[in-house]
Amino acid sequence: MHPTTVIRQLEADDLTAAGELGRLAFGGGPPTAPPPRDPPPGRTGYGAFDPDGRFVGKAVDLHHEQWWAGRRVPAADVAGVAVLPEARGRGVALALLRELLRGARERGAAISALYPTVTGPYRRAGWEVTGALRAVDLPTVALPRHRPASGLTVRPGGPADLDAATDLYERIARHRCGLLTRRGGAFHRDGAPTALPDGVDGLTLVEQDGRLVGYASWQRGRGYDRRAVLTVEEVLATTPEAARELVGVLASWQSVTPTVRLWPLGSDAIAAELPLEQAREHEQRIWMHRPVDVVRAVRGRGWPAHVRGRVDFALTDEIAPWNTGAWRLEVDGGDAELHRITDEPAARLSVRGFALLYTGAADGYAVAEAGLLHCPAGTDPGALDLLGAGPRAELLDYF
Numbered sequence: 001m002h003p004t005t006v007i008r009q010l011e012a013d014d015l016t017a018a019g020e021l022g023r024l025a026f027g028g029g030p031p032t033a034p035p036p037r038d039p040p041p042g043r044t045g046y047g048a049f050d051p052d053g054r055f056v057g058k059a060v061d062l063h064h065e066q067w068w069a070g071r072r073v074p075a076a077d078v079a080g081v082a083v084l085p086e087a088r089g090r091g092v093a094l095a096l097l098r099e100l101l102r103g104a105r106e107r108g109a110a111i112s113a114l115y116p117t118v119t120g121p122y123r124r125a126g127w128e129v130t131g132a133l134r135a136v137d138l139p140t141v142a143l144p145r146h147r148p149a150s151g152l153t154v155r156p157g158g159p160a161d162l163d164a165a166t167d168l169y170e171r172i173a174r175h176r177c178g179l180l181t182r183r184g185g186a187f188h189r190d191g192a193p194t195a196l197p198d199g200v201d202g203l204t205l206v207e208q209d210g211r212l213v214g215y216a217s218w219q220r221g222r223g224y225d226r227r228a229v230l231t232v233e234e235v236l237a238t239t240p241e242a243a244r245e246l247v248g249v250l251a252s253w254q255s256v257t258p259t260v261r262l263w264p265l266g267s268d269a270i271a272a273e274l275p276l277e278q279a280r281e282h283e284q285r286i287w288m289h290r291p292v293d294v295v296r297a298v299r300g301r302g303w304p305a306h307v308r309g310r311v312d313f314a315l316t317d318e319i320a321p322w323n324t325g326a327w328r329l330e331v332d333g334g335d336a337e338l339h340r341i342t343d344e345p346a347a348r349l350s351v352r353g354f355a356l357l358y359t360g361a362a363d364g365y366a367v368a369e370a371g372l373l374h375c376p377a378g379t380d381p382g383a384l385d386l387l388g389a390g391p392r393a394e395l396l397d398y399f
Contacts, residue, residue, distance in 0.1 A: 007096065045058060069303065114127060131358040135281070144275070158203065197398070229261050232250065312341060316351065326342070331386055365382060
C-alpha cells in the first residue's frame with residue numbers, strides 16, 4: 001500500500017463512490033435509487049483513499065450479534081470488501097481490514113465472520129474457513145408425508161406472524177453457536193411489519209395450543225414443469241411433530257414443483273425428517289471466522305456446564321496485536337476466562353488456529369497438522385480442544 005493511502009470511516013459524501021465500487025466489484029446492475037443521504041444504521045463503512053484523494057477500496061463492519069450457547073456475543077461481521085482494479089495487490093484490503101478490526105474492538109465487538117470470494121487475503125488477515133452455508137435440492141416426491149398430528153394446527157401466515165417466527169428462530173438459535181440473533185442493527189424495524197419479506201411468497205405455520213412450534217417461508221418460483229423449484233427460504237421446528245407437518249406441506253407440492261431447495265441446519269428436527277441421502281448440493285458458500293478480541297470472545301460466550309479445565313498457550317495475531325501473548329484459558333461451570341501469564345507456554349497457536357478451535361471446526365491434532373499450532377515433542381495438541389468445547393458453529397444468514 002502507498003504510504004500516504006488514508007483509511008477512514010465512510011461519510012455521507014463517500015456513499016456514491018462506495019456504491020459504484022461495489023457494483024463494479026460484484027457485478028451489480030446500475031443503481032435504481034439514489035444513494036442514501038446518511039450511512040445505513042447498524043454498520044460502519046471504511047474507505048481507502050489514494051494520495052490524490054481517489055476512492056480505491058472499501059469494507060463494511062456489520063454490527064451483528066451471534067448466539068453462542070445461550071449468550072449474545074457482539075460481532076463485527078464483514079461484508080462488501082472491494083478494491084479498485086488499479087489499486088489491487090498493494091495491501092489496500094489488508095489495511096482496510098486492520099482498521100476495521102481496530103474500530104470494531106473500540107465499539108466492543110468480540111468476534112467476526114465473513115463470506116469470502118477468495119480466501120487468501122482473509123487468511124493473511126487472520127480469518128480461517130470454519131463452515132459453509134449449504135443449499136441442497138431434494139426431489140419433492142421423496143419427502144415423507146404423515147397423517148396430520150392431533151393437537152396441531154397448520155395454517156398460512158402473514159406479516160402479523162413474522163414476530164412470532166422470529167421468536168421461534170431465537171428459541172432454536174440461542175442454544176447453538178454462531179447463528180445471528182436477528183435483533184437490532186440491520187434487523188431493526190420501525191413498527192409492525194406490513195408485508196412478507198422480499199422474495200417470500202408464503203409463510204406456513206404450525207401451532208400447538210395457540211403457540212408457534214414450526215414455520216416455513218418459501219418462494220414459489222416459476223412454471224410447473226420438471227425445472228420448477230420451490231425455494232424454502234427457511235424451515236424450522238421445535239418438535240418432531242411440527243417438523244413432520246412442515247415436511248408434509250412441502251411434499252404436497254410434488255405435482256407442480258419436482259424440486260425443493262432449502263438450507264438445512266447441520267442437525268435439527270427438520271433434518272431428522274428429510275431423505276438427505278437423496279440431496280444434491282445446489283450451492284455452497286464457505287464462511288470464515290476470527291476473534292476481534294480474544295478475552296471478550298472467551299468471556300462472552302456460553303460454555304458447557306459440565307466442562308472444566310485449564311490450558312496455557314501462546315497466541316500470535318499480527319493484524320490485531322492486542323490478541324498476541326501468552327494466555328491461560330480456564331473453563332469452569334459454564335463460564336471461561338483468558339488470563340495473561342508470564343510463563344512461556346509450550347503450545348504456540350496462530351489466530352487462524354484459534355478460529356478453528358473456537359468454532360469447533362477442527363480439533364487440536366488437525367490444527368497442528370495444518371501448521372497453525374506448534375507443540376514440542378511429547379506435548380498433546382488435544383489439550384487445546386478445551387477452546388472448542390460446545391456445539392460446532394453454524395450460520396443461516398448470508399451477508
